[in-house]
Amino acid sequence: MARDTTAQLAVWNEYLWSVGDQGDPYALILRAPDDPYPLYEEVRARGPLHRSALxxxxxxxxxxxxxxxxxxxxGVRQLSGEKAIESIEFDNSMLGVDPPDHGRLRKxxxxxxxxxxxxxWRPRIETYTExxxxxxxAAGGRANFMTAFxxxxxxxxxxxLLGIPDRHRPAAFRLTRRMARMIESEPTPQLVEDVTGSVAELYLMFEDIIALRRADPGDDLVTQLLPALDEGRLSKAELVALCAxxxxxxVETTVNLIGNATLLMLEHPDQFEMFKxxxxxxxxxIQETLRFETPTQQYRRIVQEDLELAGQVLPADSQVAICAGAANRxxxxxxxPGRFDITRPPGRELLSFSLGIHFCLGAALARLEGEVALAAVARRLPNLRRIGPIRRRKSYVIRGMLQFPVAA
Ligand code: HEM
Known part of the structure; x- marks a missing residue:
């Protein structure tokens, strides 16, 4: 890793810490506490839009x-095209670009x-869940629910979906777990290096998979996008970035939807009984879990031109942090809003999957996976209980657990 990036990160982390110590709620949210909800209320108390000292x-x-x-x-990019230093993104993926490239990639x-x-997809998902x-x-019914399920x-x-061949799946799983750490609160130089290495390895893997699918087409996303690649409507870098x-x-989002929903069931036995x-x-x-423990707690937008919002003047290139986990409460x-209630009547649209042009393309699939997984928990694991302390992921973006020890 370049020495100046290491120095930049150190300066950023120190600054974040000192602003937090002065009581700035957003800086404290970025430290990824186990319970961010009181801090969200502090943000709310400061009005619909407030400027953090950061x-x-x-x-x-x-x-x-x-x-x-x-x-x-x-938009999602600064006018210069640069990224914020504390984030590492897939530059060419549709979530990393603005129109007109965004519309082309999404279509x-x-x-x-x-x-x-x-x-x-339901039959395949049900079979695998079983x-x-x-x-x-068979392994004794005691495990970390996160890794086992x-x-x-x-x-x-x-x-x-992507057509990853069996021989690549263990590596894809391992690299995804390593990459997931990119959304941790305090990116150390070591972490950034590790994540960058994983992304590079994953990119190489997908280059290989593209070649493989060309020789042996399937019914997967890569095969379906090969004509666009050949006709120049999509670059190889963009296809690889989409896959990565x-x-x-x-994955990381859906993993935590399933984990959070299961924990909420165990914490609300009356509602678990009702569900069974x-x-x-x-x-x-799933709907109430998406609201109450939103897996993607936060995303950002960059102001593309000087404008006025909620009575404040925002110059071009300003960052706006949307706290979806707070807006959903x-x-x-x-x-x-602080009551978990699966009988809640359907209200206004949740912000869990974003809105507008970047609305999550996989929302329906994520809901389906969540529903099938939770139905299996209720039907096959009706006596599931927690047998040890949970450990949450240290992230202000993702709300989820690393450790969730259970017994059936
Ligand atoms: C519970 C699970 C999931 C959650 C909470 C989630 C959340 C989100 C959010 C919040 C965004 C937009 C972020 C922003 O506006 O800056 C997004 C975008 C996206 N998601 Fe998901 N996601 C989930 C699962 C999935 C799955 C399973 C897939 C694919 C199979 C997927 C594919 C995408 C894609 C392609 C985008 C980019 C859309 C665009 O930029 O136009 N997501 N997701």
């Missing part, structure tokens, strides 16, 4: 967040991740 504009307001996400004057990927066709339960029970299903689904992005964005008695509640369990939108 320079970032922050919102916990549902209405304002929705407006920003749908407003084309906000190309839609047929392969078609939300309308997701139900056709296998996972059988394996878990929650991490397995989304990895399997993305491998199938999906192995993280389509009525498996048709699976979509409601906005009392103006969800009554009694």
């Amino acid at each position: 320079g970032t504009w922050v919102t916990a307001d549902h209405k304002l967040s929705s407006k920003v996400l749908r407003d084309r004057r906000f 190309l990927a839609i047929p392969a991740i078609n939300p309308g066709q997701m139900e056709s 296998e996972l339960v059988e394996k878990f029970l 929650a991490q397995q299903l989304p990895n399997y689904v993305i491998s199938e 992005f999906l192995t993280l964005g389509g 008695g009525d498996p048709g509640l699976a979509p409601a369990v 906005d009392p103006e939108v969800y009554p009694d």
Whole structure:
């Protein structure tokens, strides 16, 4: 890693720490505490939009967040094209680019991740989930739920979607786990180097998979995008970036949806009982988990031109942090927001999958995976209990666990 990047990171981390020590709620959120919710309330108390001492504009307001996400004057890149130093992104993936490139990439990927066709995945997801339960029970029914169950299903689904051959799957799994650390709160030089190395390894793997699919086509995303590649509508770098992005964005998020929903069931035994008695509640369990413990807690937008927002003047290139985990608990939108309630009537749209042009392309698939996984927990593991302390991932972006010891 370059010496100046190491120095920049050290300066950034020290600055973040000192601003937090002065009580700035956003700086404290970036330290990724186990319970960020009181800090979100501090952000909310400062009005719909406030400027952190770090320079970032922050919102916990549902209405304002929705407006920003749908407003084309906000993008994902700085005007110079540069990225913020504390983030490492997949530059060429659709989430890393603004129009017009964004529209081109999204349109190309839609047929392969078609939300309308997701139900056709159900049998495969159900079969694999059953296998996972059988394996878990056969091994004695005591394990870290995250590694034994929650991490397995989304990895399997993305491998199938992308057409990752069996021999590459263990490496893809390992690299995804390593890359997932990129969203940790304090990126050390060692971490950045490790993540950069994993991304590079994954890129090489997908170059290999593209060649393989050309020789032996399947019904996967890579095969479906080969004509666009050959006709010049998509560059190889963009295809590789999409695949690499999906192995993280389509996995780490869904892993934690499944983990969070299961923990919430164990913490609310009355609602778990209700669910066991009525498996048709699976979509409601997932919907309320997406609201109450939003797997992707935060994302950002960059102001593309000088503008006024919520009575404040924001110059071009300002950053706006959308705290989705807070907006999903906005009392103006969800009554009694701090109460987990699977019988809550459907309210306004959640911000868990973003809104506007970057609305998550895999939302339907993620919901399906979550519903099948939780239905299996209720039906096959009705006496599941926690047998030790949980350990949360140290991230302000992802809300989830690393350790969740359970017994069946
Ligand atoms: C619970 C699971 C998931 C959550 C919470 C989630 C959340 C999100 C969020 C918040 C964004 C937009 C971020 C922003 O606006 O800056 C996004 C984008 C995206 N997600 Fe997901 N995601 C999940 C699962 C998936 C899955 C399973 C896939 C694919 C199979 C997927 C594919 C994508 C893609 C391609 C984008 C980029 C869309 C664009 O830029 O137009 N996601 N996701």
